[in-house]
Amino acid sequence: MFFCSNCGAEVVEKIPAGDSRLRHICERCDTIHYQNPKIVAGCLPVWEDRLLLCRRAIEPRFGLWTLPAGFMENGESTEQAAARETLEEACAEVVDLALYGVFSIPHINQVYMMFRACLASGNFSPGEETLETRLFSEHEIPWEQLAFPVVRRTLERYYQDLKGDGFPVHVEDILRHPPRRAGGAL
Amino acid sequence: MFFCSNCGAEVVEKIPAGDSRLRHICERCDTIHYQNPKIVAGCLPVWEDRLLLCRRAIEPRFGLWTLPAGFMENGESTEQAAARETLEEACAEVVDLALYGVFSIPHINQVYMMFRACLASGNFSPGEETLETRLFSEHEIPWEQLAFPVVRRTLERYYQDLKGDGFPVHVEDILRHPPRRAGGAL
Numbered sequence A, B: 001m002f003f004c005s006n007c008g009a010e011v012v013e014k015i016p017a018g019d020s021r022l023r024h025i026c027e028r029c030d031t032i033h034y035q036n037p038k039i040v041a042g043c044l045p046v047w048e049d050r051l052l053l054c055r056r057a058i059e060p061r062f063g064l065w066t067l068p069a070g071f072m073e074n075g076e077s078t079e080q081a082a083a084r085e086t087l088e089e090a091c092a093e094v095v096d097l098a099l100y101g102v103f104s105i106p107h108i109n110q111v112y113m114m115f116r117a118c119l120a121s122g123n124f125s126p127g128e129e130t131l132e133t134r135l136f137s138e139h140e141i142p143w144e145q146l147a148f149p150v151v152r153r154t155l156e157r158y159y160q161d162l163k164g165d166g167f168p169v170h171v172e173d174i175l176r177h178p179p180r181r182a183g184g185a186l
Helices: A078-090 A149-162 B078-090 B149-162
Strands: A012-014 A023-025 A038-047 A050-056 A069-071 A094-105 A110-119 A130-136 A170-173 B012-014 B023-025 B038-047 B050-056 B069-071 B094-105 B110-119 B130-136 B170-173
Touching (some): A038 A078, A050 A078, A069 A078, A078 A110, A078 A130, A094 A149, A094 B094, A110 A149, B038 B078, B038 B149, B069 B078, B078 B110, B094 B149, B110 B149
Parallel strands (some): A094 A170, B094 B170
Antiparallel strands (some): A038 A050, A038 A069, B012 B023, B038 B069, B094 B110
């Protein structure tokens, strides 16, 4: 951010009075421009015993597999955002959404909110940002070709819970460098 | 938003190619300025059988009671944000945070993420944005002087669940006009 979106003057970086963080401030119109994390909402779409994944037709991670997810828009709820993204990326209608994972990713200022959901029908096809949509059984999941760590984490939790007796809501952080045991090998 | 924060030119409102929503666009540097919902993170701080509320020293809703909560910052997790806000507003340290409510409020582009939490000690006092901090038993809750509908909803769910056998994660929307029964009285 270089210019004030309110008046067009150059902004400076300063800590406002009563605050403790550097903000972009306009000294002409006195606007403080806060920047906050964004929500990425998405689904784990289930059809019988398989999950629907999408192969990305856009950067980053072109060609890799992901769960349908994207930035929540103003004016919608988290569930609406997750269902809309699934419709846009996989042309698939989902029902019975249940919050499943809240994953904070502090180093990229994102919070993923992933919902378990049922495909309303067996119908799906690639949306504009998708090369290919496909249902996967557990043993078919392309673990080495997943687009993002949060997709891997969501799928890992899902298959763990599937063997247990329920689906708790997972609230976890995904950090840039996974902690390693002190002095230990990888 | 009137000016491009990247180059300072005036922005226009247009639907970008491949998009379906009006965005602020800079036709000089081709930047699309997306606007997205913000996360408000907060706590339901418990001490023995009482809850800690804060009376607001700032607008909006100056003088009314709220749960400690505020805008999540870049670089933190949702739990860190909730704990930080509790420290800032009530000078209270919380532990054992457990996600309790995800409340989408589409008409103001906010998602509240409320955590049940335990006060680490009986110590608390008003922060800079707070007039007064106090522990309330259920029958003392100032229902008619709560600052926001989301505070009421969180407290209502909490006292309902407290009489049951657990605390599920509530995922709900808070709409501007609560639906009324067709033809019914208020």
